[in-house]
Amino acid sequence: MSPSHPSCRAIEPDLVALAGGEATPTAAQAVEEHTAHCPSCRDALRQYRAVEGLVADLRRVPLPEVDSTLARSSSHPAWPICAAA
């Protein structure tokens, strides 16, 4: 089947959900059955899993620390506590 086939388009949200660990058992079963005979969706599932892995990498990228002085406000002088966040 091609990615534009109606059944492939219909299964794509379930591929995404399975790759992201959000699929219901019914959706996971549907993906398993579909990908058993559809190489293009099997490939799409592999790519979505790779995307999830890269997203997990991206979450680990250190971001600049928040400037503690910005957590203060002249109208709320008690806010320096934010700096500890």
Added chain:
Amino acid sequence: MGEDAFEIVVAAHHAEIHRYVLRVTARSSDADDLSQETFIRAFRAHRTLPPDANFRAWLFAIATNVCRNYFRGEKRRRLAYAAAGHDAPAADPASPDGRVLVSEASGRIDAIVARLPMKQRLAFTMRKMHDLDYEAIGKSLECSEDSARAHVFQALKKIRRGLDELASMDTEPVR
């Protein structure tokens, strides 16, 4: 909620809200201002919050609203620059200030995410970077849980296709 309690929850969430705003704007100077604005708005409104409210989801909703206003302002600014015949200064989506990306591929995701429509970008960031549930994302974006799920789905679909296209370009022979 009293002011002491407010300070405790601010201390618990300030860094995460700042990271969220930084991820969606990709500019640390703007993220500082926008997270500050989020907490000023929260401070003004927190007394109206029910005791059993999900404070974290509420803060994300405020931050999302602040970011949406920011993007609308950016769009107006770009249009104004364009009308004047100039290019507006833009953030480099592939390398937000001060960030060292763990891999080229994750940097590419960052770049693709930066070009997503606003709601998809916000929904993706809330779900995949901050683990918010779809109900909370829907409330932040003023849409249904199903629409929130659809925004994340569309974002992932575009990321996958974007990476696929980039991979194809990488493997094309140099002429």
